[in-house]
Amino acid sequence: MIELKQVSKWYGHTQVLDDCSTQVAKGEVVVVCGPSGSGKSTLIKTVNGLEPFQKGEIIVDGVSVGASSTNLPKLRARIGMVFQSFELFPHLTVTQNLKLAQIKVLGRSDQESGARAKTLLERVGLQAHQEKYPGQLSGGQQQRVAIARALAMDPIAMLFDEPTSALDPEMVNEVLDVMVDLAREGMTMMVVTHEMGFARKVADRVVFMDAGKIVEDCTNDDFFGQL
Numbered sequence: 001m002i003e004l005k006q007v008s009k010w011y012g013h014t015q016v017l018d019d020c021s022t023q024v025a026k027g028e029v030v031v032v033c034g035p036s037g038s039g040k041s042t043l044i045k046t047v048n049g050l051e052p053f054q055k056g057e058i059i060v061d062g063v064s065v066g067a068s069s070t071n072l073p074k075l076r077a078r079i080g081m082v083f084q085s086f087e088l089f090p091h092l093t094v095t096q097n098l099k100l101a102q103i104k105v106l107g108r109s110d111q112e113s114g115a116r117a118k119t120l121l122e123r124v125g126l127q128a129h130q131e132k133y134p135g136q137l138s139g140g141q142q143q144r145v146a147i148a149r150a151l152a153m154d155p156i157a158m159l160f161d162e163p164t165s166a167l168d169p170e171m172v173n174e175v176l177d178v179m180v181d182l183a184r185e186g187m188t189m190m191v192v193t194h195e196m197g198f199a200r201k202v203a204d205r206v207v208f209m210d211a212g213k214i215v216e217d218c219t220n221d222d223f224f225g226q227l
């Protein structure tokens, strides 16, 4: 589903990704971990074209991400992304946040996008908050809205960049629980996180980065068996 082949990236003279190769099969959950500044965030953002790279190749569902002919907006619409900061539209209600891209990008009707929004808000336990604005919700609730918004696009894979790092500790689990459910339902996922309990529970593989390099890429058993 996702394949990175010898990907390298520089900011000016500073190399931030160094010959990174890995893959994520359909239905697989890969957790990316490693020290701050090691390139984790940059690595997953290359997968949906949010970060350009200078060397190597990335193929997502048969499409080459770096190729000039690739329709990046179309590719991005098929890969859900959840960031550390929730990035909801503050002036739109929760339901409107979920409907917007469905209507604008997928061309769904008001009714169809609204029905999909309702289903997903129920699924993440936020049906009671659908007419609220993001600022009226807790961080954990906002992040669940962000996940529901990504799922509303029926993505073929989901990318998470430290989705719980900005949350108060008591809200971390309500977000991780949603992610655990997604993983168990067979969603293809790449997750940058420091939550090792989550990784141990759901990761099929763990990729460990240091100074721009993938220094380990192994199964859950091999990774956690060493600790």
Ligand code: ADP
Pocket: 011, 016, 034, 035, 036, 037, 038, 039, 040, 041, 042, 043
């Ligand atoms: P991580 O997610 O592992 O914390 P990042 O991918 O955010 O690491 O960053 C990797 C490296 O790239 C860091 O050294 C960071 O300072 C550097 N970096 C990130 N974005 C930029 C940028 N826009 N310009 C220059 N350097 C950057």
Ligand code: ADP
Pocket: 041, 042, 084, 161
């Ligand atoms: P994240 O890890 O979530 O990307 P960061 O705090 O690493 O967040 O980066 C926030 C923003 O600052 C990003 O847009 C990143 O590209 C940019 N950035 C990070 N490090 C540097 C750097 N050394 N020089 C310039 N821009 C940077």
